[in-house]
Amino acid sequence: MSEPLLVAEEVYAGYVPGVDILRGCGLELGPGEIVGIVGPNGAGKSTLVKAVFGLLRVRSGSVRFRGADLTNKPAHTLVSRGLGYVPQRDNVFSTLTVEENLRMGTYLRPKAFTGRRDFVEELFPLLGQRRGQKADSLSGGERQMLAMARALMMRPEVLLLDEPSAGLSPLYQDQVFDRVRQINSAGVAVLMVEQNARRCLQICDRGYVLDQGTNAYTGTGADLLHDEKVIELYLGTLARAR
Secondary structure, eight states: OOSOSEEEEEEEEOSBTTBOSEEEEEEEEOTTOEEEEEOSTTSSHHHHHHHHTTSSOOSEEEEEETTEEOTTOOHHHHHHHTEEEEOSSSOSOTTSBHHHHHHHTTTTOGGGHHHHHHHHHHHOHHHHHTTTSBGGGSOHHHHHHHHHHHHHTTOOSEEEEESTTTTOOHHHHHHHHHHHHHHHHTTOEEEEEOSOHHHHHHHOSEEEEEETTEEEEEEEHHHHHTOHHHIIIIIOHHHHHO
8 A cells, every 4th residue: 555644543432431432443444445444333443533533532542644643733723724524314405405405515615616616516416406595405315425425625635535335325334335336436545434344344445443442453445344353243144145
């Protein structure tokens, strides 16, 4: 792998004083990669992404982007540096229209709005058809597309996705994974936390399996998908059957 864009090392973090959810875990994301973070519920997957993006204080360890230390920098600083983030819940402004949501995505660079809107509407044609529609009238899958599109409005080099397929129908789950591939093909490196481990590892270049806040396994997506121990402990028998 070439020099990584994003590196988290020996990260310790948690929500309650004195209680660490993350206990020395880390990751690397290289240019052009899709990297997945999978594991059982409560393993610290979403917590790790929040710590990377400055939404949860890192008690020990470091986060670096292009070699610069961004540990515990506020989220707006990371956005200005080239990182985008899509949370699992409450990820759109429900009372605003689709276009207004997209405009919020360029609040740091408002002059870039028109060009970036055209770009994301090529990736998500449905959004172009629904510019004036309120976000709360969209389906769950459509809201997820809007959230991803808004995060892309600042032209990020890295997109962090927290459980993008959670709660969606199988059809919309497939569409989300297809869009992740398209976003990556457009030159954006993607770090994705995902509860659908099998589907995530199918599209990932590399993956990290977290368990109890530590790195249990790492490898290519294909290797993890077919690793007997990973299947037994984390993916279940259906993964082997497929």
